[in-house]
Amino acid sequence: MAYEEAGRDRTAEPSSGVPAAVLENVFDDPTHGEPGRDRVGVHLGWEFVLLAGLATLGWLLWQENPAALRADNLRTLLVDAVGLGLLALAAGSSLRTNAPNLAVGPVAVATALHYAEQGDRGLPASVGPAVAVAALGGLALALVVVVLHVPGWAASLAGAAGVVVFIERRSTAVLVQSDYDPGRNAGYLFAGFAAVAVLGGLFGAIRAIRRLVGRYRPIADPAQRRGAVAAVVTALALVGSTVLAALAGVLFAANGPGAVVPTSGLELTVLAFGVALLAGTSAYGRRGGVFGTFLAVSLVTVFQVYAPERGWTFSTWAVGGTALGVGLLVTRLVETFGRPRPGSTDKPEPVGDGTISTGWTMPQAQSVDNWPPTLPTPTAPQPVDPWRDPRWEDSPRRWDTDER
Numbered sequence: 001m002a003y004e005e006a007g008r009d010r011t012a013e014p015s016s017g018v019p020a021a022v023l024e025n026v027f028d029d030p031t032h033g034e035p036g037r038d039r040v041g042v043h044l045g046w047e048f049v050l051l052a053g054l055a056t057l058g059w060l061l062w063q064e065n066p067a068a069l070r071a072d073n074l075r076t077l078l079v080d081a082v083g084l085g086l087l088a089l090a091a092g093s094s095l096r097t098n099a100p101n102l103a104v105g106p107v108a109v110a111t112a113l114h115y116a117e118q119g120d121r122g123l124p125a126s127v128g129p130a131v132a133v134a135a136l137g138g139l140a141l142a143l144v145v146v147v148l149h150v151p152g153w154a155a156s157l158a159g160a161a162g163v164v165v166f167i168e169r170r171s172t173a174v175l176v177q178s179d180y181d182p183g184r185n186a187g188y189l190f191a192g193f194a195a196v197a198v199l200g201g202l203f204g205a206i207r208a209i210r211r212l213v214g215r216y217r218p219i220a221d222p223a224q225r226r227g228a229v230a231a232v233v234t235a236l237a238l239v240g241s242t243v244l245a246a247l248a249g250v251l252f253a254a255n256g257p258g259a260v261v262p263t264s265g266l267e268l269t270v271l272a273f274g275v276a277l278l279a280g281t282s283a284y285g286r287r288g289g290v291f292g293t294f295l296a297v298s299l300v301t302v303f304q305v306y307a308p309e310r311g312w313t314f315s316t317w318a319v320g321g322t323a324l325g326v327g328l329l330v331t332r333l334v335e336t337f338g339r340p341r342p343g344s345t346d347k348p349e350p351v352g353d354g355t356i357s358t359g360w361t362m363p364q365a366q367s368v369d370n371w372p373p374t375l376p377t378p379t380a381p382q383p384v385d386p387w388r389d390p391r392w393e394d395s396p397r398r399w400d401t402d403e404r
Contacts, residue, residue: 040289043287047289050279054299057302057303057306060306076183076255080255081190083251084271087105087245089244091276092293095273096204096213096237096281096287097233097285098234102160105268107134107160107245108265112250116259119179119254130246141238142234160265164265173259176259182255193294197294201289213237215229217284267316270320271300275297277331283328287338
């Protein structure tokens, strides 16, 4: 009885008799996919690899040129990391909702050109309208994606084409008219980026938030709508990613050598998504790490400074493509070892089977009214067959035999 009571306390509510595993999953979307808690161990393992790579590359840069990590050079490196980090956050947030926003690169370049032209009007007057237009553009993109329920990559690629048309109206480099120097606040900017990246990863590791953010990820027919909640979350992610890309463009322009060169910006899109995937964000959505974005951004930024010191020349396309290729391998790793463990106790169990996690089978508690009576109800007497009367039997009676 003691073991029975202990097992009942662990697996069921005292008043309802429902297993705890069912109660834990009762608010999960039954069509959302496999229930259970995602495993984050694979993310932590990969993030340790990123940390080791960052430490090694930082030490090599220090050995090659210590001045690159001092004074103005360090401030420039930190601001570059923040700009790339905002792009990576934009790409990663849209990836987590399974609606990749491929327009983040062109939006960053377009905003940089606008800031270069209007920077002499002051920071609020030049940045404010650009951010507002980016938010409206992200909202329009979100409405197309969630109302028509079309793939985010396709809709955002069409939006990127429209932004590139705006960029192509400028054929030459544009000098930055502003005297704002983000290097003066490089430490604060970098600390703010690190806090947002790490806190976002921590919140994203919470099971409820992880499932909420990843509800747009399809589990059967990708064309099937995933509900109003998934649509709202995806729309917010698309708007937020577009605004983050615009802010990244401002930092690139203000921290640059003095002129913004008009390009398509697609190379920045490849770099942003490459860093996001390298950080451990799944290309399928939903799954992602904790410290991965911060470490991957720092690693790529240090490499972009270290490569010229060694005389290596790599374009943004090359760095982004390499990061993207490695990131796809990381996605396979995350999807293989990051899904809920088979046979996990987090999986819902049928109500009423009485099975607990130890493997013992215990009957469910029943009310007294449903208990069977102590003795079975006697059946109606059958008429006696005269031919079966004991006096006609040749063999000894059954109570006289040894089989008692």
